[in-house]
Amino acid sequence: MTQQQTVPRYAFIKAGWHTEIVSRALDGFTQIIPPERVDVFDVPGAFEMPLMARDLAATGHYKAVAAAALVVDGGIYRHDFVAQAVVDGLMRAGLDTGVPVLSVSLTPHQFQETDHHIAIYAAHFVQKGREAAQAALMIAKTRDSLTAPAS
Template sequence: MTHTTYAFIKANWHADIVDRALEGFCSVIPAGQVDVFDVPGAFEMPLLAYELAVTEKYAAIAAAAFVVDGGIYRHDFVADAVVNGLMRVSLDTRVPVLSVSLTPHQYQETDHHNEIFQKHFVEKGREAAQAALAIGRTKAALAA
């Protein structure tokens, strides 16, 4: 069965930036085909991605977060755990899980940086949607 619905998980930390990824995603895949789910932060995304994947309702799942350096190096561990967790969900469930999770090395909460990353997240959301569609085409061709 070919699914035409996609799940989009977004972390609420830095929502002014992260929400822009959804905007980019929906510029490629119509919003009516996208179920949106909010989580508190990036760390919660893999579990929800797993719960969504096992429903077998989604052609693909995209997960967006902005993990910044708070000065204690914790961001590296969080980012690594999140990306590895999302990949594990994809491999375990065979549902494509796409990461729009970014961890900039140099981020300061200024208007200039926020504007740069907001634009970047729009583009990354677009790229995730294009990847989801491409993976769907490949999976359909393999099944034929």
């Protein structure tokens, strides 16, 4: 009797702020991992990503979870504190569940909502999405090799 192999699935979380830029990370991610293997989840903002990442990772359905956000200085709060909390939370979600959780969260110091900056960051998010997908595949392959039976 042959063991049925399941096709690995990946979760991708997108923060809603600056969606026209953040969504480009998903474009890059699905250039590497086929879209039919990626489940996409939207959250209001970056701060909500760690909880969603932990919950998705805990289901056991995903080889990895990627989370994308653009956290900018809005002049009202210290965006660096939010960004640090998000990255720490994503790392903890991965460590707590044993499922890799990857951050595609950027915190530019000089973002302005101009066509020029939007184009620069949108292109950068495509590249960061590709890098996250490559990292997800690499870490999954390495982890699978740790549990593969010796021949």
